[in-house]
Amino acid sequence: MSAEHEIAASKNLRGVNCPMNLVYTKVAMSEINPGEVLEIILDDGPPINNVPGSVKKEGHEVLSQARLDDGAWSVLVRKGG
Amino acid sequence: MNYSAEQLERYSRHIILQEVGVEGQEKIGAARVLIVGAGGLGSPAALYLAAAGVGTIGIVDGDVVDLSNLQRQIAHYTKDVGREKVLSAEEKMVAINPDVKVQTHRMLLKAANIREVIRDYDFVLDGTDNFPTKFLVNDACVMENIPFSHGGILRFDGQTMTVLPGRSSCYRCTFRQPPPPDAVPTCSQAGVLGAIAGMLGTIQAAETLKYFIGTGELLTDTLLSFNALNMTFRRVPLRRQDSCPLCGSKPTITELVDYEQTACVIK
Ligand SMILES: [Zn+2]
Numbered sequence: 578m579s580a581e582h583e584i585a586a587s588k589n590l591r592g593v594n595c596p597m598n599l600v601y602t603k604v605a606m607s608e609i610n611p612g613e614v615l616e617i618i619l620d621d622g623p624p625i626n627n628v629p630g631s632v633k634k635e636g637h638e639v640l641s642q643a644r645l646d647d648g649a650w651s652v653l654v655r656k657g658g
Numbered sequence: 659m660n661y662s663a664e665q666l667e668r669y670s671r672h673i674i675l676q677e678v679g680v681e682g683q684e685k686i687g688a689a690r691v692l693i694v695g696a697g698g699l700g701s702p703a704a705l706y707l708a709a710a711g712v713g714t715i716g717i718v719d720g721d722v723v724d725l726s727n728l729q730r731q732i733a734h735y736t737k738d739v740g741r742e743k744v745l746s747a748e749e750k751m752v753a754i755n756p757d758v759k760v761q762t763h764r765m766l767l768k769a770a771n772i773r774e775v776i777r778d779y780d781f782v783l784d785g786t787d788n789f790p791t792k793f794l795v796n797d798a799c800v801m802e803n804i805p806f807s808h809g810g811i812l813r814f815d816g817q818t819m820t821v822l823p824g825r826s827s828c829y830r831c832t833f834r835q836p837p838p839p840d841a842v843p844t845c846s847q848a849g850v851l852g853a854i855a856g857m858l859g860t861i862q863a864a865e866t867l868k869y870f871i872g873t874g875e876l877l878t879d880t881l882l883s884f885n886a887l888n889m890t891f892r893r894v895p896l897r898r899q900d901s902c903p904l905c906g907s908k909p910t911i912t913e914l915v916d917y918e919q920t921a922c923v924i925k
Contacts, residue, residue, distance in 0.1 A: 600670045604661070607680040635676050
């Protein structure tokens with residue numbers, strides 16, 4: 578997946594609960610330019626069930642969600658204009 | 659601005675709002691707001707604006723805390739009776755949020771000093787208790803081109819409007835002159851339901867935050883009034899008047915005057 582999209586920044590949010598994972602995602606998004614891709618690593622459960630939807634509502638595009646070996650999720654988000 | 663982990667947690671419920679976000683919180687943090695009066699309206703406004711992380715908050719009041727204030731002026735506690743209101747309010751604001759810089763102005767605002775005081779701020783929240791000062795705040799803010807929130811409460815009633823000088827209706831566009839001193843009850847005789855100070859002061863605080871965030875619709879060209887006895891809210895549309903003696907095309911008020919300070923509403 579990384580081969581398809583150049584990742585501008587990555588944020589490891591393992592162990593970060595809702596809603597602080599969204600807060601850190603928004604801070605990371607504010608630090609990249611529109612069109613650039615942010616990778617966030619989210620825990621399984623409420624984080625992966627909630628954060629991608631919230632990010633979409635803010636006008637960003639969720640490009641992919643992939644399960645990692647440790648059970649966490651890698652989510653790629655392209656910043657909206 | 660780089661937020662600490664603690665600040666991100668403190669402001670998290672703002673930041674996760676789409677309309678606020680990191681950028682909106684940064685605007686709040688850069689804001690400079692002057693609260694006129696540390697009374698019924700100024701108390702809740704000061705506490706909420708401090709909690710919100712407004713970077714610099716000025717607070718003006720020349721009075722000391724009186725026991726009869728405590729029924730509605732929630733920044734002041736029983737232990738504060740006899741203490742300067744601005745210092746009592748500052749203590750609570752800083753206790754809620756040490757990020758906030760509080761500037762205390764222990765003084766009465768007069769025609770001779772108000773412009774110099776408000777010039778240092780981006781927005782003024784009027785929580786005064788009398789018509790002469792409300793007109794003074796309106797006139798000074800229009801002359802200095804500083805946006806402000808007007809507010810007043812009495813008995814079970816509250817009213818508020820937000821003024822962007824030169825762009826929206828000012829207080830004088832609708833209310834030309836302070837009412838004659840005998841036309842309104844005096845402070846000690848009127849009474850006020852304490853909780854409505856919170857209802858109105860927090861509306862003014864929300865308007866202040868919206869102004870800085872830059873989203874939504876402000877209460878410009880609109881007088882919002884409520885009656886808490888029946889719990890009815892009413893919005894009266896207002897228009898900027900070309901005949902306004904202050905912001906109209908041929909202004910007759912070109913300098914500030916002190917009106918007689920007898921008529922009053924409870925702050
Ligand atoms: Zn006017």
